[in-house]
């Protein structure tokens with residue numbers, strides 16, 4: 001799966017999540033049907049995980065949805081094998097009404113356990129070990145009204161007609177809402193799907209259509225080919241009136257993009273990208289894509305960003321549809337990466353699957369990582385490699401909290417499993433893989449991946465299986481970098497400089513090294529002290545807030561890299577102890593660790609180390625790379641958080657930004673400075689808040705003035721333009737506001753027909769929405785088909801009004817789901833919460849509608865976490881903290897223990913301390929430093 005993205009920036013939602021171990025969550029079925037079970041008999045199983053002695057082999061599914069009554073009926077015939085004699089078959093089912101069931105030829109009694117989401121079939125005769133049986137279950141249910149299971153989606157045609165379709169979202173534990181099944185990733189089986197539909201509709205599933213038979217004049221039955229062996233969460237089917245376009249990849253796979261008929265002209269970009277990317281992966285992994293087709297379908301209602309169902313990937317419309325005239329550069333980047341992500345899953349996740357959800361990162365960390373590897377080759381103009389480091393910064397934001405969790409973490413019930421879909425599994429997972437690639441070299445890393453995928457095809461894996469594949473590997477090409485030793489391990493040649501070694505001659509023990517990154521939460525802070533030619537190193541656990549940092553006793557195997565004022569050749573050193581010393585060949589003026597920000601750690605330079613670097617930025621900032629500059633900006637503000645650096649020093653560093661022109665350091669600078677005035681906006685700190693805003697505008701004024709109001713330039717220039725202009729206009733920088741107003745008036749006079757440059761639209765709409773009349777005009781366009789590509793931009797602009805009634809209207813409509821789709825409600829709530837006029841409204845809305853929001857988005861989901869943290873992470877007062885604790889403390893246990901709530905509380909506590917400590921110093925610094 002891929003997370004949804006707010007319109008405001010190209011970065012993913014940076015609101016982090018944290019962990020808390022949940023008790024056994026009991027998800028009550030509230031609405032809809034229930035199993036027709038016998039409730040008097042005791043249920044013969046009491047665990048969340050299914051017993052292992054009944055194993056499914058092949059599902060034969062017949063699904064018959066009725067889009068008018070919004071119900072469906074089904075028959076599941078499951079071939080299975082029994083490894084231990086038993087009289088019961090336990091499998092998953094949720095909100096299914098079982099009409100009849102049989103084991104073999106004998107009718108079976110059916111029991112239901114709602115809390116465990118399980119069904120038990122009681123056979124009249126025992127099933128014998130070593131034998132195969134077929135169980136058959138006939139059932140019916142409602143199409144789900146949420147975004148998971150077999151759910152209903154709707155859209156309006158240009159003429160205003162409401163059309164209904166039905167689609168599936170099963171990951172992680174929702175296949176059980178569509179058919180009874182062994183709904184755990186290790187129970188892989190084949191699937192033969194048949195779907196009944198009206199002749200006017202079209203049905204899609206994982207495999208190609210084999211034949212269609214007529215049942216009666218109003219009903220036909222599609223038979224899909226039998227799938228490869230796969231997990232239940234990857235099954236998919238869609239019944240709709242979609243249209244498609246297709247191409248054949250150079251490896252002979254038929255690739256198609258499906259959308260609602262009126263948007264099919266926006267499908268070309270995705271189709272071409274998918275063809276290129278699928279070809280790339282087949283070559284890169286040296287493993288053919290095993291299915292004859294790959295469909296990409298844009299679903300009008302979709303909670304996450306996209307889903308990797310094998311052969312039928314599904315997407316939010318904004319994650320797939322692209323209009324070369326109207327779409328912004330950032331949406332091109334996002335669409336390309338999300339397709340790259342889902343197609344990478346066809347190997348990482350689908351072909352080789354994690355044994356259990358505790359190792360979800362094996363799916364998601366890899367898919368995130370592969371986005372960069374593949375798009376870098378297939379779409380070099382996007383320069384994706386530049387954006388990698390922000391993911392690591394986002395991950396560190398969550399991972400620095402006490403309530404974070406190791407990448408590999410035990411989980412059991414559905415809410416805990418859903419909580420694994422967070423920045424730690426996705427972003428941190430991909431960052432530590434990138435660090436490992438940098439450590440092993442590209443060739444060794446790739447050879448290890450290929451070996452892993454080949455060895456475990458159609459199977460399930462654990463963490464250590466990956467490390468073992470990486471250990472005994474030597475690349476077949478590029479052997480100049482490493483060589484095969486007689487003991488079967490690869491060693492890297494000692495590099496020329498005496499201190500350039502990774503390993504001190506030891507073998508590369510990948511498992512030992514990576515265990516320190518996957519089995520411990522958090523990340524290290526490396527403190528560097530230079531004494532002449534000696535560089536003293538010390539590592540400790542970086543933790544926000546509490547005084548507790550360094551108290552955990554954690555230690556990491558850190559592949560350190562550095563450059564110095566004397567040499568820009570990257571030097572390498574594997575640090576495996578708490579302290580160590582590097583001896584340089586000569587004394588240096590400055591040293592910069594974590595070159596290009598490839599490592600998942602932050603660095604503190606003791607004594608005058610930072611002064612030298614700040615000076616370097618001031619005198620000659622291009623001496624180090626864009627990413628190195630961005631990482632210095634990030635690291636110094638992280639050090640302020642744990643009192644290692646005064647805020648004034650961090651502000652001193654930002655002064656160089658006056659001459660910065662590159663997107664990553666500019667956005668990183670904003671990313672550190674903007675949240676500070678956002679905290680002040682929610683308190684009575686008008687003067688300092690105003691001064692800080694003026695400071696930031698002045699810092700970037702030259703760059704803002706230089707921006708063209710057009711779509712010219714490279715993708716990164718265009719994305720920088722979009723961010724800068726929106727920022728400048730929202731800070732009421734007059735030249736920007738004047739220009740945006742001029743555009744808005746012209747656009748309004750043309751009744752919206754004037755074509756605005758795609759990358760300046762956000763700023764123009766945002767300024768237009770500041771008047772009541774402009775806001776109403778934007779809303780009238782939002783409702784039109786011709787503005788479908790601009791919907792997320794308009795939503796953002798509408799949420800920037802200062803008018804409280806309008807903000808409340810947006811929240812209410814988002815929940816209602818008619819004019820504004822409920823899939824966008826999480827973004828709307830967070831936008832309103834960031835608005836100084838809206839943060840009270842957002843909090844009240846969340847409290848009043850908690851139950852409804854949970855019902856819609858599911859307990860433990862990333863959407864719910866994004867709302868909770870997005871609404872509260874700019875609070876920095878004790879009364880605000882008390883309010884938040886009081887509300888979440890009043891909820892029932894399974895809600896109150898969500899890790900996003902722990903994280904929200906920790907973040908507010910940290911903000912309080914931060915403001916207490918730094919506010920006066922910022923005030924003083926701003927008074928002294930005029931640009």
Ligand SMILES: [Zn+2]
Pocket residue numbers: 001002308341345363364367
């Ligand atoms: Zn994914």
